[in-house]
Amino acid sequence: xxxxxxxxxxxxFGDTAAVHAMDMTIPDGAFVVxxxxxxxxxxxxxxxxxxxxxxxxxxxxxxxxxVNTETPAQRDIAMVFQQYSLYPHLTVRQxxxxxxxxxxxxxxxxxxARKVEEVAEVLQITRKLDNKATELSGGxxxxxxxxxxxxxxxxxxxxxxxxxxxxAKLRTDLRVELKRIQMTLGxxxxxxxxxxxxxxxxxxxxxxxxDGKLVQFGTPREIYENPNSVYVASRLGQPRxxxxxxxxxxxxxxxxxxIGLRPEHVQQGEGRAARIDRVERLGDHxxxxxxxxGHDIITLADPHAGYTAGNELQIAPxxxxxxxxxxxxIY
Amino acid sequence: xxxxxxxxxSARSKWFAGTxxxxxxxxxxxxxxxxxxxxxxxxxxxxxxxPKVFFEPTLEGYVNLFTTRTRQTDDFLAANPPQTWYEEIxxxxxxxxxxxxxxxxxxxxxxxIGFGSTFLSIFLGTLAAYAFxxxxxxxxxxxxFFILSTRMMPPIAVAIPIFLMYRQLGLSDTxxxxxxxxxxxxxxxxxxxxxxxIDEIPREYxxxxxxDGYTRFQxxxxxxxxxxxxxxxxxxxxxxIFAWNxxxxxxxxxxxxxxxxxxxxxxxxxxxxxxxxxxxxxxTIFLLPVMIFTVALRKHLLRGITFGAVRK
Numbered sequence: 001x002x003x004x005x006x007x008x009x010x011x012x013f014g015d016t017a018a019v020h021a022m023d024m025t026i027p028d029g030a031f032v033v034x035x036x037x038x039x040x041x042x043x044x045x046x047x048x049x050x051x052x053x054x055x056x057x058x059x060x061x062x063x064x065x066x067v068n069t070e071t072p073a074q075r076d077i078a079m080v081f082q083q084y085s086l087y088p089h090l091t092v093r094q095x096x097x098x099x100x101x102x103x104x105x106x107x108x109x110x111x112x113a114r115k116v117e118e119v120a121e122v123l124q125i126t127r128k129l130d131n132k133a134t135e136l137s138g139g140x141x142x143x144x145x146x147x148x149x150x151x152x153x154x155x156x157x158x159x160x161x162x163x164x165x166x167x168a169k170l171r172t173d174l175r176v177e178l179k180r181i182q183m184t185l186g187x188x189x190x191x192x193x194x195x196x197x198x199x200x201x202x203x204x205x206x207x208x209x210x211d212g213k214l215v216q217f218g219t220p221r222e223i224y225e226n227p228n229s230v231y232v233a234s235r236l237g238q239p240r241x242x243x244x245x246x247x248x249x250x251x252x253x254x255x256x257x258x259i260g261l262r263p264e265h266v267q268q269g270e271g272r273a274a275r276i277d278r279v280e281r282l283g284d285h286x287x288x289x290x291x292x293x294g295h296d297i298i299t300l301a302d303p304h305a306g307y308t309a310g311n312e313l314q315i316a317p318x319x320x321x322x323x324x325x326x327x328x329x330i331y
Numbered sequence: 332x333x334x335x336x337x338x339x340x341s342a343r344s345k346w347f348a349g350t351x352x353x354x355x356x357x358x359x360x361x362x363x364x365x366x367x368x369x370x371x372x373x374x375x376x377x378x379x380x381x382p383k384v385f386f387e388p389t390l391e392g393y394v395n396l397f398t399t400r401t402r403q404t405d406d407f408l409a410a411n412p413p414q415t416w417y418e419e420i421x422x423x424x425x426x427x428x429x430x431x432x433x434x435x436x437x438x439x440x441x442x443x444i445g446f447g448s449t450f451l452s453i454f455l456g457t458l459a460a461y462a463f464x465x466x467x468x469x470x471x472x473x474x475x476f477f478i479l480s481t482r483m484m485p486p487i488a489v490a491i492p493i494f495l496m497y498r499q500l501g502l503s504d505t506x507x508x509x510x511x512x513x514x515x516x517x518x519x520x521x522x523x524x525x526x527x528x529i530d531e532i533p534r535e536y537x538x539x540x541x542x543d544g545y546t547r548f549q550x551x552x553x554x555x556x557x558x559x560x561x562x563x564x565x566x567x568x569x570x571x572i573f574a575w576n577x578x579x580x581x582x583x584x585x586x587x588x589x590x591x592x593x594x595x596x597x598x599x600x601x602x603x604x605x606x607x608x609x610x611x612x613x614x615t616i617f618l619l620p621v622m623i624f625t626v627a628l629r630k631h632l633l634r635g636i637t638f639g640a641v642r643k
Contacts, residue, residue: 050538050542051541051542052538052541052542071541071546072538072541072542073541073542073543073544073545073546077542078542078543079539079542081535081538081539083535085535085539087536087539087540087554088558089557089558098540098543099543099544102543102544102545102549103544103545103546103549104544105544148539148543
């Protein structure tokens, strides 16, 4: 396994800058999740590291070796694509064998068989090994394509929303499985997702991208508790952070234009009276949709609390995050 | 109780479609069937009027196709009774077999030139189509149009310049010359058809192969080619049919060594003019390779084997 270092990396397609002067270090053995909306440059970053796109400027090194001019094969990476994942003319087994049989790896036969069985076991596709790739369901296809990455022991794994097409149960299972594999192998993984739960539970580090720039990089906890802008704060947390005018609860904190309140930071039973619009009982907790001065606020409540829509609830901020007019964090 | 489906065809429309297909097949097959029947007729039956549908079959046409014959004196004929069934057939016209005809050679020429040019067209066409489909080629659209434009006139329009060129280059009446000529005509079709097929294969497959440790050529060979099999098969059939049936250039540019079957077959002369049963026998045998080739590749013509593993 190896670390990956991006220095001043840029890539444009025509007039659109997909990645702009990005610096990022992915430590050896880290599980880094890239977060950002569509078009933020997540997939391009992955493709640049994989060698599927050429850099406009900057430098990428894997394990201390500059790989700018190397082909994808020479970089020794494995990638799981979001779609078009399997070779349709091959069986599941042949798909899994494909990377092992490459001229670069040229694995001995018995080892190929052993590894394929091993991975098939983990991904619960043993029964399907001799099926044509076209005969699988979407979820099975995606498991096989994850398997195709796992049969190898590359320097780095790149995964582009690998779980997005799976159903909820399988996604949870594979999430746990991927994390376990990463811990056992000590693998370096760069992982793109929209799913906050994946980000929070699997990542050792989270990188938040905006318009091709890396706007914050840190542990999931740092990103959640200490975001450096409204943009980053809005990327993590479910339900989303409440962004409100700074003076909504009285005097605004100094210089603040907006305050950010995580749902768990809305204190109940004191402060201003807000109207309860809706009560969502989710079993283990209850979500309250509140309305205050034309702003919607979401907060959490005890599952047994007897709130009803239409009533009023007094709320006050606790440890608000303060942002200036541009959306940057001030304290 | 009958069930109703909005998508499945009704019994009546199935029946109608079936009848239409059978009628169409009959109409297109009548000339073929007539040629095959004529091959087994005697020369008299072949030209009788009204045409005979029922007749006594004979292999005379096939014997005449594969042999050359000479007339002999009565003494010679009496001294040498026929040894084989085909000598017997010839003997009814007071003739003996002098040797094999040139049909075998001409047929072999057709095989070499037809399949040779098809292979070359597909080989070059696939590589060119892949390049046009995957790489940023300067002026790609203009080049593609230029390639297509070679199809805009009938090839025979350039017969005279090609004839002169071939004479200069010593390519007249050579296998290589004919293979190159048919390849030149077919390659535009091959590039265009194959580009369409390769465009439909998502790049992600090759990218996955590149990452899996393969070079671009290996990715092309192991991932793109198998998926383009359908397109390659149908393109090959089109190329072969053109090269196999081509008549005008073959008449113009070949006369001996490299003469193909199409200009040879109509020149088979029998007793008292054109030997129609022999011509029909030649045409029948000539049809077989393309038929076999098409039947052999028909599995690939039914599309769908490469599509379906793709989540769109």
